[in-house]
Amino acid sequence: MIRRFTFISTGYLLLQFLLIALYSCNEDKTNKCKVVESITLSLIDNGGLNQKSVQNNTVYAKALLIRANVKQSVDICSKSEVSSFVNAAYASYKKNEYKRSFYLTSTHVYADHDFDSKHPAGSDIKDLFVVKGDDYYLMSAPDDTSLLFTFSVKNIYNIDGYSSRDTSLMASTNPLKLKK
Secondary structure, eight states, X not given: OHXXXXXXXXXXXXXXXXXXXHHHHHSOXXXXXXXXXXXXXXXXXXXXXXXXXXXXXXXXXXXXXXXXXEEEEEEEEEEEEEEEEETTTEEEEEEOSOXXXXXXXXXXXXXXXXXXXXXXXXXXXXXXXXXXXXXXXXXXXXXXXXXXXXXXXXXEEEETTOGGGEEEEEEEOOOEEEEO
């Protein structure tokens, strides 16, 4: 009786181990990466209780929120392939060399007019913003509020950690009147 129970238990455990090993060798071993495709900007009035789109291209400067909408897609960055069985229970995998991973390394904000005496047109004015994720909150008003400002955001992404493989995406807002 004990011998029969031991034989059945051992067979059952061996069958489970074999099924798990075979399943792990046959499942899709595709690793997916996010690929950055484009960036667009939304102008948001952050001055009230609820955020809303900027109306009539006019907003109080300190209520301006520029939201970067980064379009990403999922792409295959590597795929494991079953190459052989070892001891009938283990599978060894060979990774493809293809891999794309994008990392945001820096971001810049520009205005098409002189913002103030320290920030002439075309200079980086990111220091005038508080950046939280993809949101850029303007913290000061320009010296000349009679101008229509166009803001541009430039994100620089690094591919796979190689400095020679940087790529940048840039987007601009519609002209905007900032009030004090």
